[in-house]
Amino acid sequence: MKGAEILIESFRKEKVDVVFGYPGGSVLDIFDIIYKSGLRFILTRHEQGAAHAADGYARATGKTGVCIATSGPGATNLVTGIATAYMDSVPMVAITGQVPTRMIGNDAFQEADITGITRPITKHNYLVKDIDELPRILKEAFYIASTGRPGPVLVDIPKDIQNASTDNKYPDSVEMRGYKPNYEGHIQQIKKAAEMIMAAQRPVIYAGGGVIISNGSEELAKLAGKAGIPVTTTLLGLGSFPSTDDLSLGMLGMHGTKYANLAVQDTDLLIAVGARFDDRVTGKVSEFAPHAKVIHIDIDPTSIRKNVNVDIPVVGDVKKVLAELIKNIKKCDTQPWLNKIGRWKKEYPLSYGKGGLKPQFVIEKIYELTKGDAIITTEVGQNQMWAAQFYKYTRPRTFISSGGLGTMGYGLPAAMGAQAGCPGKLVFDIAGDGSIQMNIQELTTCVLNKLPVKIIILNNGCLGMVRQWQELFYGGRYSSTILNAKGPDGEKGITFCEENRCHPYLPDFIKLAGAFGAEGVRISKDSEVVPALKKAIESDKTYIIECIVDPEENVFPMVPAGASLNEMIESMA
Amino acid sequence: MKHTISALVENKSGVLARIAGLFSARGFNIDSLAVGETQDTAISRMTIVVRGDDAVLEQVCKQLNKLVDVIKVQDFAGKDFVDRELILLKVSTDGKTRHEVLQIVEIFRAKIIDIKAKSMTIEATGSDSKVDAIIDMLRPFGIKELARTGKIAIARG
Numbered sequence: 048m049k050g051a052e053i054l055i056e057s058f059r060k061e062k063v064d065v066v067f068g069y070p071g072g073s074v075l076d077i078f079d080i081i082y083k084s085g086l087r088f089i090l091t092r093h094e095q096g097a098a099h100a101a102d103g104y105a106r107a108t109g110k111t112g113v114c115i116a117t118s119g120p121g122a123t124n125l126v127t128g129i130a131t132a133y134m135d136s137v138p139m140v141a142i143t144g145q146v147p148t149r150m151i152g153n154d155a156f157q158e159a160d161i162t163g164i165t166r167p168i169t170k171h172n173y174l175v176k177d178i179d180e181l182p183r184i185l186k187e188a189f190y191i192a193s194t195g196r197p198g199p200v201l202v203d204i205p206k207d208i209q210n211a212s213t214d215n216k217y218p219d220s221v222e223m224r225g226y227k228p229n230y231e232g233h234i235q236q237i238k239k240a241a242e243m244i245m246a247a248q249r250p251v252i253y254a255g256g257g258v259i260i261s262n263g264s265e266e267l268a269k270l271a272g273k274a275g276i277p278v279t280t281t282l283l284g285l286g287s288f289p290s291t292d293d294l295s296l297g298m299l300g301m302h303g304t305k306y307a308n309l310a311v312q313d314t315d316l317l318i319a320v321g322a323r324f325d326d327r328v329t330g331k332v333s334e335f336a337p338h339a340k341v342i343h344i345d346i347d348p349t350s351i352r353k354n355v356n357v358d359i360p361v362v363g364d365v366k367k368v369l370a371e372l373i374k375n376i377k378k379c380d381t382q383p384w385l386n387k388i389g390r391w392k393k394e395y396p397l398s399y400g401k402g403g404l405k406p407q408f409v410i411e412k413i414y415e416l417t418k419g420d421a422i423i424t425t426e427v428g429q430n431q432m433w434a435a436q437f438y439k440y441t442r443p444r445t446f447i448s449s450g451g452l453g454t455m456g457y458g459l460p461a462a463m464g465a466q467a468g469c470p471g472k473l474v475f476d477i478a479g480d481g482s483i484q485m486n487i488q489e490l491t492t493c494v495l496n497k498l499p500v501k502i503i504i505l506n507n508g509c510l511g512m513v514r515q516w517q518e519l520f521y522g523g524r525y526s527s528t529i530l531n532a533k534g535p536d537g538e539k540g541i542t543f544c545e546e547n548r549c550h551p552y553l554p555d556f557i558k559l560a561g562a563f564g565a566e567g568v569r570i571s572k573d574s575e576v577v578p579a580l581k582k583a584i585e586s587d588k589t590y591i592i593e594c595i596v597d598p599e600e601n602v603f604p605m606v607p608a609g610a611s612l613n614e615m616i617e618s619m620a
Numbered sequence: 621m622k623h624t625i626s627a628l629v630e631n632k633s634g635v636l637a638r639i640a641g642l643f644s645a646r647g648f649n650i651d652s653l654a655v656g657e658t659q660d661t662a663i664s665r666m667t668i669v670v671r672g673d674d675a676v677l678e679q680v681c682k683q684l685n686k687l688v689d690v691i692k693v694q695d696f697a698g699k700d701f702v703d704r705e706l707i708l709l710k711v712s713t714d715g716k717t718r719h720e721v722l723q724i725v726e727i728f729r730a731k732i733i734d735i736k737a738k739s740m741t742i743e744a745t746g747s748d749s750k751v752d753a754i755i756d757m758l759r760p761f762g763i764k765e766l767a768r769t770g771k772i773a774i775a776r777g
């Protein structure tokens with residue numbers, strides 16, 4: 048078989064049902080085989096869109112996402128998408144074309160050393176130099192991407208290799224000396240952890256994205272229920288534990304709930320599950336969970352003791368380790384602790400003020416109308432944090448967001464990928480007016496492929512999250528964060544058109560929706576939210592709802608960068 | 621603190637760049653790095669000498685281990701191991717100094733491998749302290765060129 052055929056054969060063998068990408072000179076042979084193969088291929092309008100779409104598909108379905116780009120600029124356009132997937136441990140295989148083998152290193156037309164460029168942002172990558180190795184390499188790529196702690200793997204295939212033939216078959220299994228993920232937790236460690244849990248007075252589970260990746264949500268719920276342990280999650284852990292459960296503390300960290308942060312600062316045993324003690328979670332690390340012993344369950348040994356000291360590490364697959372842990376635990380009584388937390392929850396609920404259309408209100412309404420059954424993707428900034436705080440996630444794989452890299456422009460293509468993977472689901476992209484412009488071209492892809500994504504633009508006329516930091520820590524000097532047509536006015540503040548329905552904003556997102564063949568509506572009052580959402584939900588079209596929201600609304604609570612979790616700012620007052 | 625890290629790796633292109641990348645990303649300068657095949661020609665051993673914070677290096681070792689092409693990593697710090705380095709050193713000599721240089725060579729059990737009217741080339745092996753010592757002793761005569769292999773090491777027993 049020819050190299051290009053082997054590639055498509057590998058997709059078939061790995062049960063890849065959709066591929067995202069963009070053609071070019073170095074992948075013409077691959078695209079020719081795609082043309083004949085009947086493979087579902089979604090042509091995006093930018094390679095970054097293809098990478099994020101593959102990522103969104105992977106997070107929504109749990110399967111490996113696949114994207115293809117040509118050599119040089121096509122490949123470099125994938126880079127942000129690959130880095131995003133790497134930071135959030137998303138299984139992805141990225142295929143790039145490369146100039147012919149004999150031209151590599153000679154600054155050939157559209158040559159870029161993409162394996163060199165992506166080395167620190169891939170779990171592994173390959174430059175294929177010998178056609179006989181291609182079947183094995185592809186098998187390894189899919190295996191590495193999806194096993195252990197998942198991540199993106201890039202395979203760079205020179206044009207001549209795509210055309211060369213080999214008799215080697217696509218292997219059924221892989222054998223790699225240097226790569227043997229360990230799934231089983233050490234039983235002695237698990238028993239010690241169980242003892243420690245049963246001895247704790249004020250335990251807290253801190254659940255991360257690893258719970259979702261390992262499909263361990265059921266086990267997590269069982270453990271929490273059996274041992275009476277409240278659960279707080281990271282941003283990427285949202286959905287791993289139902290936020291509607293009495294034991295749920297919501298999200299912790301920089302924009303976490305006050306009660307989650309108070310619980311973590313008071314706990315005597317922190318059980319970290321598939322989480323990595325990111326600085327957005329811990330705040331000042333030396334003052335994080337100061338009274339706690341720490342149990343850390345994670346498949347990646349490099350996550351353990353990276354940022355905090357751990358009393359009992361358990362390296363293994365979260366689902367398996369939790370299942371084993373549950374067996375070793377008796378029912379515990381933590382009622383006094385839960386009572387204390389209950390009081391905090393009553394005293395410090397998430398809240399927001401009045402005045403104009405509030406972004407938090409819009410998100411609450413999306414939750415009410417979808418009953419938590421939608422897939423929510425986000426862009427980055429305030430929109431992301433409000434989507435995390437005010438929608439109640441009850442199922443894994445329903446919250447999809449760029450946590451580690453914080454990539455603006457992620458939400459729309461990720462929603463598109465999620466929708467391609469879950470055709471029956473309602474998929475929303477919660478966006479800011481800044482971020483949405485970074486990959487807005489993918490509206491075309493959505494429309495042409497009948498992907499009825501609902502895009503909620505929380506239009507505050509500015510790069511809200513950065514503006515918030517400027518307001519809080521830079522004396523209100525809004526340097527280059529005002530996006531509306533008028534720009535900044537005087538010392539401080541944003542000038543908005545009195546009548547928000549005129550066009551102080553550029554671009555006009557509703558006209559833009561029309562130009563892309565999508566539906567669009569602009570709203571600016573509370574009373575318009577539910578009707579507009581209902582209409583969008585009932586529509587089978589790609590839909591933009593532009594919400595003109597309070598321009599200076601802030602995300603609270605907030606732990607300033609580098610402060611301890613006790614030092615929460617709760618409002619502007 | 622100085623660490624001697626030994627890594628068994630796949631004998632493939634790209635491996636060196638991956639390993640070097642883990643150090644360079646942290647701004648660590650590698651003191652020395654020696655690579656060669658092992659008894660299994662598909663496997664190479666890399667011996668890396670690097671200075672850095674112990675906790676950071678522990679993390680680096682874990683990350684090295686995580687690389688797909690890395691089979692095994694050992695940090696010899698605090699362990700029982702033997703290490704050697706080989707150097708080639710060209711030192712200025714003349715009729716007056718030649719004898720003194722020869723004496724030093726003998727004391728360190730080094731070897732003369734080339735001799736010219738105005739210079740001598742010396743081969744020496746040993747632990748880093750020995751190698752450093754002979755270099756120090758010869759420095760006053762004028763070292764014209766120096767090449768070091770970098771340290772290689774192996775655990776005892």
Ligand SMILES: Cc1ncc(C[n+]2csc(CCOP(=O)(O)OP(=O)(O)O)c2C)c(N)n1
Pocket residue numbers: 426427428429430431453454455456478479480481482483505507509510511512513
């Ligand atoms: C690609 C990229 N560039 C810059 C940033 C820095 N950044 C973080 S949040 C933010 C503002 C986002 O503004 P917008 O999308 O309007 O969302 P809002 O915060 O207003 O909800 C910026 C610029 C980023 N995260 N990603």
